[in-house]
Amino acid sequence: MKKLLLGNAAVARGAYEAGVRVVASYPGTPSTEITESIVEYPEIYAEWSPNEKVAAEVAIGASIAGARSMSCMKHVGLNVMADPVFTAAYTGVNAGLVFCVADDPGMHSSQNEQDSRHYARASKIPMLEPSDSSECKEFTKLAFDLSEKFDTPVFLRLSTRISHSQSLVELNEREHDELKPYEKNPAKYVMMPGNAIKRHVDVEKRLEALKEYSENAEINKAEINSEDIGVICGGTTYLYAHEALGESVSYFKIGMIYPFPDKAVIEFAKKHKKVFVIEELDPVIETQCRALGIDVIGKERFTLLGEYTPALIKKAVLGAEIPDDNCLEESLPARPPVMCAGCPHRGTFYVLKKLGLTVSGDIGCYTLGAVPPLSSLDTTICMGASVSAAHGMAKARGMEFNKKLVSVIGDSTFMHSGITGLTDIVYNKGANTVIILDNSITGMTGHQENPTTGYTIRGEETKQVNLIALCKSLGVEHVVVADPFDIKEFERVVKEETNREEPSVIIAQRPCALLKRVKYSGHCVIGENCKNCKMCMKLGCPAISVKDDKVVIDKTQCNGCGLCVNVCPFGAISKED
Amino acid sequence: MVKSIMIVGVGGQGTLLASRILGNTVIREGYDVKVSEVHGMSQRGGSVVTYVKYGDKVYSPTIDKGEADLILAFEILEAARALPYLKSNGTMIANTGQINPMPVITGAAEYPENLAGKLEKKTNLIKLDALSLAEKAGNIKTVNVVLIGVLAKNSEIPYEKWVETIKETVPEKFLDVNLKAFEIGYNV
Numbered sequence: 172m173k174k175l176l177l178g179n180a181a182v183a184r185g186a187y188e189a190g191v192r193v194v195a196s197y198p199g200t201p202s203t204e205i206t207e208s209i210v211e212y213p214e215i216y217a218e219w220s221p222n223e224k225v226a227a228e229v230a231i232g233a234s235i236a237g238a239r240s241m242s243c244m245k246h247v248g249l250n251v252m253a254d255p256v257f258t259a260a261y262t263g264v265n266a267g268l269v270f271c272v273a274d275d276p277g278m279h280s281s282q283n284e285q286d287s288r289h290y291a292r293a294s295k296i297p298m299l300e301p302s303d304s305s306e307c308k309e310f311t312k313l314a315f316d317l318s319e320k321f322d323t324p325v326f327l328r329l330s331t332r333i334s335h336s337q338s339l340v341e342l343n344e345r346e347h348d349e350l351k352p353y354e355k356n357p358a359k360y361v362m363m364p365g366n367a368i369k370r371h372v373d374v375e376k377r378l379e380a381l382k383e384y385s386e387n388a389e390i391n392k393a394e395i396n397s398e399d400i401g402v403i404c405g406g407t408t409y410l411y412a413h414e415a416l417g418e419s420v421s422y423f424k425i426g427m428i429y430p431f432p433d434k435a436v437i438e439f440a441k442k443h444k445k446v447f448v449i450e451e452l453d454p455v456i457e458t459q460c461r462a463l464g465i466d467v468i469g470k471e472r473f474t475l476l477g478e479y480t481p482a483l484i485k486k487a488v489l490g491a492e493i494p495d496d497n498c499l500e501e502s503l504p505a506r507p508p509v510m511c512a513g514c515p516h517r518g519t520f521y522v523l524k525k526l527g528l529t530v531s532g533d534i535g536c537y538t539l540g541a542v543p544p545l546s547s548l549d550t551t552i553c554m555g556a557s558v559s560a561a562h563g564m565a566k567a568r569g570m571e572f573n574k575k576l577v578s579v580i581g582d583s584t585f586m587h588s589g590i591t592g593l594t595d596i597v598y599n600k601g602a603n604t605v606i607i608l609d610n611s612i613t614g615m616t617g618h619q620e621n622p623t624t625g626y627t628i629r630g631e632e633t634k635q636v637n638l639i640a641l642c643k644s645l646g647v648e649h650v651v652v653a654d655p656f657d658i659k660e661f662e663r664v665v666k667e668e669t670n671r672e673e674p675s676v677i678i679a680q681r682p683c684a685l686l687k688r689v690k691y692s693g694h695c696v697i698g699e700n701c702k703n704c705k706m707c708m709k710l711g712c713p714a715i716s717v718k719d720d721k722v723v724i725d726k727t728q729c730n731g732c733g734l735c736v737n738v739c740p741f742g743a744i745s746k747e748d
Numbered sequence: 749m750v751k752s753i754m755i756v757g758v759g760g761q762g763t764l765l766a767s768r769i770l771g772n773t774v775i776r777e778g779y780d781v782k783v784s785e786v787h788g789m790s791q792r793g794g795s796v797v798t799y800v801k802y803g804d805k806v807y808s809p810t811i812d813k814g815e816a817d818l819i820l821a822f823e824i825l826e827a828a829r830a831l832p833y834l835k836s837n838g839t840m841i842a843n844t845g846q847i848n849p850m851p852v853i854t855g856a857a858e859y860p861e862n863l864a865g866k867l868e869k870k871t872n873l874i875k876l877d878a879l880s881l882a883e884k885a886g887n888i889k890t891v892n893v894v895l896i897g898v899l900a901k902n903s904e905i906p907y908e909k910w911v912e913t914i915k916e917t918v919p920e921k922f923l924d925v926n927l928k929a930f931e932i933g934y935n936v
């Protein structure tokens with residue numbers, strides 16, 4: 172039976188058919204739906220781990236214990252899990268082990284545009300890259316076979332357009348469901364120098380064998396259509412190039428990026444007068460081709476930035492001009508993402524903006540606190556950095572600066588990597604104020620449970636981390652819970668805590684407005700006594716705007732959260748059913 | 749031959765469901781199909797674009813400028829933004845409803861006037877007020893299905909195939925109102 176599946180869902184299907192038993196991941200666009208789709212298979216144990224490092228270690232442990240295992244993450248998640256991954260390359264596996272990493276060319280939903288293919292060579296782990304959903308499933312299964320055959324973890328590399336495109340997939344049965352025996356084997360699994368030195372020898376030997384495999388692998392394939400132009404490509408660019416150039420050129424589709432099929436590509440290049448390398452982001456294939464002495468055309472014609480399109484390829488290869496746009500004469504206002512109506516973060520940023528604080532920011536829906544009119548965030552680097560970077564800022568500039576400085580970090584992000592930063596503040600005599608934006612869910616990536624929500628990935632009840640007790644146990648003596656919609660009280664709390672010369676934590680508690688259990692009702696209306704002071708406009712609520720110089724609330728956008736009612740200095744806004 | 753359809757709107761409007769209904773309907777006709785979706789950050793009230801392509805064999809899941817046979821726009825400013833993607837003889841179906849983007853709300857930009865009129869001069873435009881039609885169907889949340897109805901009418905895929913997909917996609921509880929919304933859209 173053929174089914175229309177997202178690339179991500181197809182990876183999950185592949186894992187299911189390959190007999191995977193354990194999947195541990197941390198959410199991150201564009202990888203999230205892989206693990207969400209795993210939940211459809213009751214045979215597989217699945218979890219959201221607190222962060223990617225933990226997730227990778229869970230998968231590594233499960234593999235050593237004999238179960239085929241997988242961990243999935245977005246590109247920057249691979250940075251977080253790099254430590255165990257690089258050493259898992261040395262231990263190898265017992266049952267198959269796959270790390271599935273999804274890059275985001277074009278940065279639809281990311282803070283950088285790193286090319287994770289570099290990790291394959293750096294960690295000496297083979298990497299496969301599929302081009303559509305059907306290959307997502309097949310390559311996942313192949314990855315597990317290769318993992319066991321060559322005793323190595325295997326990377327599956329996706330990118331946004333592969334992860335988030337649906338195409339047809341043939342479904343098969345679960346083929347393999349074996350729990351391999353577990354045997355104690357310290358020489359293989361205890362990576363202290365004496366053992367690791369020997370394992371490194373095995374790693375290099377294994378790479379030789381994998382190289383041999385890659386040369387003849389079916390997933391590295393040549394399609395010869397022409398003697399003039401040959402195109403070396405893989406993943407998305409195979410699709411774009413085929414769309415742009417059709418059968419007029421030959422293709423070498425790289426399905427296994429690492430180890431690279433050197434000889435096969437040299438053979439292919441020999442057959443063509445001109446050879447192009449078309450790959451998004453960094454010149455990974457190109458550099459390899461040049462090292463092999465192949466004269467290729469690459470990044471001198473193609474950008475290092477963003478996503479490619481068939482039109483861009485047509486222009487670079489054939490010199491075809493991109494036709495003029497049919498568009499309206501006027502420029503159109505942009506539509507950047509905004510915090511939803513009813514978002515609890517809005518109250519927090521309204522207060523921080525009002526108080527004119529320096530805000531060390533983090534990653535989540537609340538990063539939108541950086542855009543007008545809330546315009547509050549000063550920095551966003553990576554998950555957890557809000558806390559530790561603020562500690563650095565305070566150490567750099569002293570106590571007076573510190574009293575005008577806060578960190579903001581979501582509940583999921585705090586569990587991911589905020590705890591260590593807070594520990595640092597307490598240990599190294601900092602006096603920062605950290606605001607944990609506890610909206611009871613991992614919002615940005617589309618509502619995943621996390622250790623603070625009290626539910627597992629399958630929606631089963633579980634122990635809930637007590638944030639107050641956690642912070643106190645680290646040594647933070649001042650931990651306050653406040654409702655960001657109670658503007659006056661929230662402002663008072665922020666002033667009090669930032670003034671302290673000791674570490675403090677404010678837990679801004681109010682659930683995400685999109686959670687099913689959150690039932691705001693009716694909508695807000697502006698009454699006769701509106702003085703048009705536009706105070707409510709400072710909230711940046713998508714439901715409130717100005718029409719003919721009067722403030723109006725759009726009923727279809729408003730969910731009746733009532734924050735504007737609390738903000739209006741004249742009591743002119745009320746709620747209606 | 750590959751047919752290229754673009755669905756554009758504002759994050760949260762239900763464009764994803766529309767593209768999935770379309771994708772699952774065309775496979776009933778035996779086509780190869782690719783649906784490219786948007787998840788993550790831009791779903792938070794930003795411009796969203798999904799592509800649906802079908803035919804004998806589809807390579808790229810994305811659509812270049814000047815290549816869409818049809819654009820289904822859930823919001824009129826997004827329709828204007830998507831115009832460069834439409835083929836010169838393509839059709840634009842647009843909901844005339846207006847959602848202010850943040851730069852307009854903050855006063856940094858103005859919402860352009862009479863977009864439907866301007867689009868009409870540039871393209872073959874089918875415009876409708878999908879919100880009031882959804883109200884007529886009995887639930888304002890069915891705007892997306894009303895629009896799917898209009899799309900269905902302008903496609904070569906038979907009516908029953910659409911209904912089959914809707915029946916498979918929409919939860920039982922909401923089926924009647926969605927079928928009604930589809931019907932209303934189909935007869936615009």
Ligand SMILES: Cc1ncc(C[n+]2csc(CCOP(=O)(O)OP(=O)(O)O)c2C)c(N)n1
Pocket residue numbers: 197198199200223245247248251282534535536537554580581582583584585608610612613614615616
């Ligand atoms: C290392 C890493 N992993 C994953 C992500 C993807 N990501 C961005 S924010 C976020 C979590 C947001 O949840 P939370 O902190 O609870 O804030 P909310 O969005 O709910 O406001 C995730 C998983 C990332 N950017 N970096």
